[in-house]
Amino acid sequence: MQWETVIGLEIHTQLATQSKIFSGAATRFGAAPNTQACAIDLGLPGVLPVLNQEAVRLAVRFGKAIGATIAPRSVFARKNYFYPDLPKGYQISQYELPIVGEGWVEIVLDDGTLKSVGVTRAHLEEDAGKSLHDASLRGGGYTGIDLNRAGTPLLEIVSEPDLRSAQEAVAYARKIHQLVRWIGISDGNMQEGSFRVDANVSVRPLGQTTFGTRAEIKNINSFRFLERAIQFEVERQIDVLESGGTVVQETRLYDAERDETRSMRSKEEANDYRYFPDPDLLPVELDVAFIVDAVADLPELPDSLRERFHVQYGLTEYDASQLSMTRELAQYFEAVAQASGEPKLAANWVSGELSAALNRSELEITESPVSAAMLAGLIHRIQDGTISGKLAKQVFEAMWHGEGDADSIIMDRGLRQITDSSALEAIIDGIITANPEQVEQYRAGKEKVLGFFVGQTMKASQGKANPQEVNRLLLEKLAPR
């Protein structure tokens, strides 16, 4: 039987606020356990939450970026369940009335086509703390609790079940990841847990319109694991169904070491969260001025930028999408393109030499030792024939190592191309005289020997000879008399 995969993702992204969503404690990562948890985060008796306006502003920016309606009135609700790292015995979240309504994003599929993926909603909530299951703690038998993360603002972004493969799911997750960083609402740091994905996965016979029973894979923190977890889960479900079994609705965990998903709890064991509106918090009522202000400085979004790169600079869809991966990269590229007036060369250099160098040194584009202006300067010199493309790589290396800008490096190293015909002629004449045998061969019709002469000329000129000029002169001088 032919099976169709149906996937929806729930993405938790940490909002980049200074303080927590309902308290004044800092949200900085990596502090010593429980040093960033105040009375409110600890859920002490008598404490009350006060909403952090910045978290609301960031959620509004996300809503606008996915073309969603921003709810003029949203409501915080309590999600009740017991867990040691959940200090109040409930998580403050949004349930019936989320702040961000329906929206959509576009993803680029492997074959280059675009697909629109629906976002059902996005809502604000607080994160829980962290349980440290460390067998050595106090001699064993104890679990440590770190509440530094408790109360950290999260935006939970829920997609429609629009995704049809693990690859599409990854493309969508990457898209959201790109977007939240792009608009500055999250650092998207997956190692630090700032971006976590839950995947709802089901399969159904191709052509069937109703959904199959789904399993939810929780807390996946890398795109690679997301792809593998979904692939494993899809195969597992198909195996179950094809051997006559039924898929049970349950929560599963992905074990990266064994590359498999495992059952965590079934629907029967699932919590009844007993949601109800939190009486400690008023409904969030947003006026137009707040929304306008929140989105006033939204940058040009990646989709529109990608399209513009394609149209305005004539880049391929692929290059355009690569160069609009992050806002910083796009800004860098555009600065090089405009300063050099050579967008295609700029694209090649930014996604080629520069990206490779950055990767090797594990640097971000913003940390590049070669500025956009410097790279544009190099492109100028390629363009006006001062240096060859090959020597340009040498110049780039030197710039990377802080030897100055392209012009001074070309000057210091004497890399300027020899375009002066008389100087080149002297070199070529010398080579022709020294290699009568090869001249004979060439004149006898063995045209491949031309390459030998080009090579010798370039070598003699230490690579500085203008290749076009060398070609022209050799053809002229080697022509049968």
Place this chain on the structure above:
Amino acid sequence: MQNKSIAQMAAELRLRTYSSVELTQHYLERIARLDPRLNSFISVARESALAAAARADQAIARGVAGPLAGIPIAHKDIFCTKGLKTSCGSRMLDNFVAPYDATVVERLAAAGAIVLGKTNMDEFAMGSSNETSFYGPVKNPWDAARVPGGSSGGSAAAVAARLCAAATGTDTGGSIRQPAALCGITGLKPTYGRCSRWGMIAFASSLDQAGVLARSAADAACLLDEMAGFDPRDSTSADVEVPDYVDALDDEIAGLRIGLPKEYFGAGLDDRVAASVQDAIKEYERLGATVQEISLPNSPLSVPVYYVVAPAECSSNLARFDGVRYGHRCAEPRDLEDLYQRSRAEGFGTEVQRRIMIGTYVLSAGYYDAYYLKAQRIRQLIAGDFARAFEQVDVIMGPTTPTTAFPLGAKTDDPVAMYLNDIYTIATNLAGLPGISIPIAPVAGLPVGLQIIGNAFQEARLLNVAHRYQHVTHWHQQAPTGFE
């Protein structure tokens, strides 16, 4: 000494007739001597009270004293007090010392008030008789065989017995007004949001409100002046201007329109209590007020609605008491489940457990709409009743409770009978309105309370209306035998 008004004490402290240390010692001596009969205090803060009194005396001497400088008061043990145990009447918090002060505590301290100690209460404010306290029942100073009411029973008994000048309380369904009525004192529950809930241990967040128990409306006004006001730490506190409550006490009340809800005078109301209330209304007519019958048609639904909404919120509010971070933890837990179950089973008393279970049930999938959502809709109807009534009248009057104080143990086996004691007070909490109970003519030697309900943020009017009655009557000055 202990029968003087707060205004008089404050004036005499300023005149150095006596010092705050002397006044504080006087109350501490009374507590030590008389409270064993009542059990109204859970903890007495002798050292810190005397130290604060000495500081108040210095402030008075330097002329920088706050309005309540040197006045000894008590806090219901539901308000967090830094460095002083805050038990909420529960074994669960028998070991809990808050690292911070509640806003109400902080503001009264800033005004110079001295904290004598923390008063007994029904466990987590759940009860109408003070019999659910882990620290044992409080006895009514008028008859030690009877309850003081609850949940602010300790505060009410302590004020009635003159063990403190005044006390704070909280009122979720009548927990200030009902014990005030049964102990013969004045109890004010302000509008929801008038006083900050920060640091006040939550029972039912949408209903809880801090207020005052005092010997007179004038004394209550002195405290409310300091307690009321917006607090950025409580999102539900009201950013509404606070008038000067003392200033408004003597305002004219001729022409006051009083509404008597017919639903508050029906079956279940003790005839003698009804007669006392009618007498008090006549006194108001003599003061120039006019009286008309009104109807609050949905008020019979207030008790059932309350016993859905309040338990629902409490089931969630009390989830934090899990034995993990603070509070009672069972010995030798086998695993996490066992830790939760035994810590909570041991830490919470029967009534608290009953309400947590009711609340958990009404919020459960499949029952939420039928109970919680429906209750919230009826709550709107009840608020609507009051809104319509206040188009016709300025204040609403009626009995605070259907009977006088009942004997200890009389209703402990019948929760519903206990719940019905709050039949006249609950609706105002559901509507978020202010209410005050003042002592009127007693019945068979036991106090009776007149409840006066006002529109939102009309505390000044309520205190004024109560004060004018107390100006021409003496019921509020009567002290229980043995506590004069």
